[in-house]
Amino acid sequence: MVPFCLRTNWIRPIRVVLTLFSLPRTAYTPGVWSAVSCSFSHPFKTSHTIRPISSSFFYHQMASICMMPSSAVPHVKSRCPQYPGSNVKRFPVPDANVDWSQKWPQYSPVSYTAPSVTNKPAWADPDIGSFHPRFNCVDGNVDRTSFEGSYNVEMGKPLNPRGRTGLTGRGLLGRWGPNHAADPIVTRWKVDAKGAKVHHPVSKRPVLQFVSIKRKDCGEWAIPGGMVDPGEQISLTLQREFSEEALNSLAVLPSERAEIQERINKLFKSPGFQVYKGYVDDPRNTDNAWMETVAVNFHDESGNSVSELPLQAGDDAGQVQWVDLDSSLALYANHSHFLELVAKERKAHW
Template identity: 75%
Template sequence: MRVPNYGMIHFLLRRNWMCRIRLALTLLGLPCTVASSGRRSPIACSSFPPFTSSATARPITSSSCNLYLTSVLTMPTSAVPHSKSRCPQYPGLNIKRFPVPDNQVDWSQNWPEYKPVSHTDSAVAKKPAWADPEIGSFSPNFNTVDGSVDRTSFEGSYKVENGKPLNPRGRTGLTDRGLLGRWGPNHAADPVVTRWKVDAKGAKIQHPVTKRPILQFVSIKRKDCGQWAIPGGMVDAGEQVTLTLQREFSEEALNSLSLSPSERAKINERITTLFKSTGFQVYKGYVDDPRNTDNAWMETVVVNFHDDSGDSVSELPLHAGDDAGQVKWADVDSSSSLYASHSHFLELVAKERKSHW
C-alpha cells in the first residue's frame, strides 16, 4: 500500500485555497488579463493541472513511437474546479461569461437560473477545414471516432444534451464553441524536447545548489502573447498524435515550412530518429483552457523526447516558424515563467529525468 505524501497533500490544499481566492476576486469584477483572439489564444488566469508522481515506469507502445508512463496521482475533479474555463472575460472579444460559482460547476447541481452566453467566433463560423459546421446542419457522432475526427475524450464518456456535448468538467458560463473548432473534445499535442546541458568537453553541468545535472528544452516565444512555451498545436483530422508531435516541433522550432524539399527531408530524417525513440508521456487529459465552453473543450497529450547523447536534435539549428516568434534551448528551472501549465509539465520531466528543478 502506498504511503500518503502529506507534503504533497498540504501543497495541493494550499493551492486549492489560492484558486478559490483568485476566482472570488474575478467574480467581484477585478480584471483578468487576456490576449488577442486566435485559434490558440492565451490567458493570464492561473490554474493548476492534475499532479503526477514518478514511480514504477511501465512501457507501452503507441502507433508510431514507444512511450512509457509512470503511475499517476490525479487531484479529484471537485478539488479545483476549472477556473480558467470560467474566467469572466472570454479571450479576444468583449464577451463575458455568465458567472459560475464553485458550487454550481458540476452538471449534477440543479440550477434553473443558469443562463450561459452563446458564442461562436466568426473565424469558426466561416467553416475552415479545422472546424465543424453548426449542429443541425450535420449530426456528429460523439464519444467515438466520427469519420476522420476523434470525438472520444480522455475523461471518459461525456454526456450529450439537445444534440450538443457537455463539458465533462462542468459549466463554464458560455455555450457553443467560442474559439474552438470542434464540438466536444479538441485534441492537441505538446512535445517537450530535451537534452543535457554540457560544458566544452561534453560533460554534464550540475547545478551548484541541487548538485543535479541541468536539462535544457526547446522553448518557443509565442507570437500571440509573447510568453515562452513548449511547442505544440492541434491534432489534424485523421492524424496520429505522435505525428502531430513531430510536425508541430518541425514547424515551430525548425521552421520546416520555409525549407526546400531536400532540406526538409534531411531534418525529418534526423528528428524522426528522436521521435521514434522511447518517450515519456508527461500528461494526457483535459486542459483548463480559457477557450473552453459548455460544448467544446481542450484536451492534450504531452510527451518528452530526450536527446540523451546530444547527437540528434541538439545538432540542428533552431529557427522560429509558424506560431513562434523566437526559439532557443532554455534551462529547465523552477524560476522560469512559462505559458499556461508548461512549467508544471517541465517539473514532471525534471523529476522523471532526475535533473535539477
C-alpha cells in the first residue's frame, strides 16, 4: 500500500472548509503569489451531481457534468515558480493579475517550449507561423475546442481561458490551445478473506479501492490516463490508457493479451460515471497551451473483471497498485477531488 501520510483530527474540518471554497489544501495568502503552494492536491469546486451513463450512451453523448465555472479561484499549479522538467522560472503572477481582463503592462512572461516538442514529434503541432491552425473548432482531426467555451486568440496564438501563467509557448504540451486527455478511474470494493466488504472503523462506510500509478515524470501518484489521439473517441482513450499504463498490455504475450482485453471490455461496457469534464490546473500549462480532461469512473462491482488481473506498470507508469480511497490521499493535479466525487457517488468511505 502506498505510504500516504495520515492527517490529524483537527486538520479535517479545515480541509472541508477549504474544499467548499475551492482553495488549495495548503497555506494560501490571497494576492501573494510566492505563498501559493504547488502541491498536487489542489481541489476543484463543483456544484453538479454525478449522473450514471451507460456505455453506449457514453460513446455517443457524453454529457457535461462537474464542469468548473470560469469564475472559480485562479489556477494555482499552472503558476508554479519553476516549470516542470526544466530550469525555467515563470514570471511571477499574483492572483489579482491572473485574469486577462486586468490590464498589466508590466507583464513579461518567459517563452519556453521543451526540446521534446520542438523536435517535431508526430503528436505535436509545428510552430505558429509555419502553419495556421483553426482554433475554437475541430481542425482536421485535431479537436481545438475547449470545455471552457470559446477562448481568445491574440497574435495568432490562443490564450489560456483561466488567465496568465507567467510563461508563453507550449512548454511540455504538444498542442497550441487545449490538450485533451482522458482519465479512467477504475474502482472495486475492498474485501476481506471471506469476500465481504471492508467497512472503515470511523465512517462505517465500505472502503473503495482504485488503480493508482506512480508517474515517471514527476514521481506523483495519479489516476492512469493520457492524451486523446487525433480523431479518437474519448471512450477508446479511456480503455487504451488503462490497458497500457496499469496492465502493460503492450508488453504481454498475445495469449495473455486476449484475456486482458476480454476483461477490459467487460468492465468498460459497464455503466460508468462521468466525474469531471473541464480545465485541469496542471503544472505544464502555459499562456498558450493547457490541459483539459474527461474523468470517468468504471466500477468492478462484483470484483470478477479487472480485479482478478495482475497489475503491471507500463508506458508512463513507474509503479501501479490498488489503493484505498481516503481523504488523506495526495495525488497529481486535481485527482484527489475526482476520487472524492466517486466516493460520494458510491456512498463509500472518504
